[in-house]
Amino acid sequence: MEGQVRVESLSKTYISKQRKGLFKAERKEVPALTEVSLEIKPGEVFGLLGPNGAGKTTLIKCLTTLLLPSSGSAWVNGYQLTREDDAIRASVGCMLMGERGLYWKLTGRENLLFFGALYHLLPAERKRRAEAIIERLNLGEYIDRAVETYSSGQKMKLAFGKALINDAPILVLDEPTNTLDVPSARELRGTVRELNQEGKTIIYTTHIMSEAETLCDRVAIIDRGRVIALGDVPQLKQSLPRDGVIRLEGVISNNAVRAAQQLPGVKHVALAAANGHSQMTVVAADQAGVLPRLVETLGAHGAVLQKIAPEEVTLEDVFIAHTGRTLADDTRIK
Numbered sequence: 001m002e003g004q005v006r007v008e009s010l011s012k013t014y015i016s017k018q019r020k021g022l023f024k025a026e027r028k029e030v031p032a033l034t035e036v037s038l039e040i041k042p043g044e045v046f047g048l049l050g051p052n053g054a055g056k057t058t059l060i061k062c063l064t065t066l067l068l069p070s071s072g073s074a075w076v077n078g079y080q081l082t083r084e085d086d087a088i089r090a091s092v093g094c095m096l097m098g099e100r101g102l103y104w105k106l107t108g109r110e111n112l113l114f115f116g117a118l119y120h121l122l123p124a125e126r127k128r129r130a131e132a133i134i135e136r137l138n139l140g141e142y143i144d145r146a147v148e149t150y151s152s153g154q155k156m157k158l159a160f161g162k163a164l165i166n167d168a169p170i171l172v173l174d175e176p177t178n179t180l181d182v183p184s185a186r187e188l189r190g191t192v193r194e195l196n197q198e199g200k201t202i203i204y205t206t207h208i209m210s211e212a213e214t215l216c217d218r219v220a221i222i223d224r225g226r227v228i229a230l231g232d233v234p235q236l237k238q239s240l241p242r243d244g245v246i247r248l249e250g251v252i253s254n255n256a257v258r259a260a261q262q263l264p265g266v267k268h269v270a271l272a273a274a275n276g277h278s279q280m281t282v283v284a285a286d287q288a289g290v291l292p293r294l295v296e297t298l299g300a301h302g303a304v305l306q307k308i309a310p311e312e313v314t315l316e317d318v319f320i321a322h323t324g325r326t327l328a329d330d331t332r333i334k
């Protein structure tokens with residue numbers, strides 16, 4: 001099947017100025033995407049999962065014609081990037097930058113109508129679509145107020161509505177649940193599913209593993225500008241075939257982590273710490289065999305363990321197995 005979106009060896013390097021003292025600046029190259037290739041099928045929810053700074057937004061900006069890639073090619077809805085950008089823009093409804101993509105002095109309704117006009121919709125059609133969006137997303141209560149008076153969750157919902165105004169076959173959503181509370185995020189994911197069932201292809205970026213896991217048909221895991229794993233969720237999990245995952249919680253020092261890393265059979269160790277309490281994830285070739293030695297070694301290095309649980313593999317474990325880091329780590333190039 002011909003992909004609805006096809007990306008071939010796409011790379012993007014930002015050139016930025018790095019301050020050196022008060023008057024000097026040095027030119028610095030930031031490789032945000034390196035040789036990214038992927039294909040998105042019509043009618044699927046495709047997730048781009050990766051930590052902060054992975055390159056998700058950069059990829060989305062390239063595919064929606066907002067950024068010029070440094071090299072490589074891409075086709076969106078059959079149209080070639082950089083050659084047929086107008087047709088691409090008409091093929092994509094896009095929620096980027098969340099609330100910052102709205103005009104705050106205008107009301108919500110005026111925003112929808114304004115963006116409808118940018119897509120050359122006739123006034124009656126603009127009005128009809130805006131009404132349908134207001135009803136679908138339940139925006140009625142605040143839609144005639146200036147956006148600057150909205151709560152951040154209300155702004156995010158309107159930004160989502162704006163992505164629907166051109167009724168495009170492909171919907172691109174960049175971390176759309178950012179700043180939403182748990183029920184609103186769930187509601188938004190429900191609407192995304194409905195839109196998908198109505199036939200829209202969805203590209204959905206997130207750094208939240210569980211969100212990608214519940215919503216997406218297929219996921220590309222991106223790290224430091226590269227696709228490090230791609231497939232449907234069960235496939236990705238099975239890509240760690242005989243590896244098991246052990247989760248340990250307690251007070252675990254860096255020394256103890258280093259000792260655990262040296263144990264035979266241990267492939268990767270990742271540690272997430274908050275308030276002196278740590279959660280350690282160990283990917284091991286032979287879970288049952290490694291566990292007693294692991295507990296002993298950690299104890300010998302002063303760790304106080306409160307919980308030990310062999311667990312099912314999650315998408316986060318796939319990420320850890322490829323990178324040795326958790327998704328919470330910030331990989332932005334400093």
Ligand SMILES: Nc1ncnc2c1ncn2[C@@H]1O[C@H](COP(=O)(O)OP(=O)(O)OP(=O)(O)O)[C@@H](O)[C@H]1O
Pocket residue numbers: 014015016030031032050051052053054055056057058059207331332333
């Ligand atoms: N305009 C820019 N100039 C220089 N570097 C940039 C620019 N925009 C992004 N970058 C860098 O490119 C890399 C990828 O950034 P990008 O915004 O695509 O990541 P992301 O996966 O969307 O992260 P997040 O989850 O934080 O939104 C980062 O290292 C970032 O610092």
Ligand SMILES: [Mg+2]
Pocket residue numbers: 056057058174
């Ligand atoms: Mg981003």
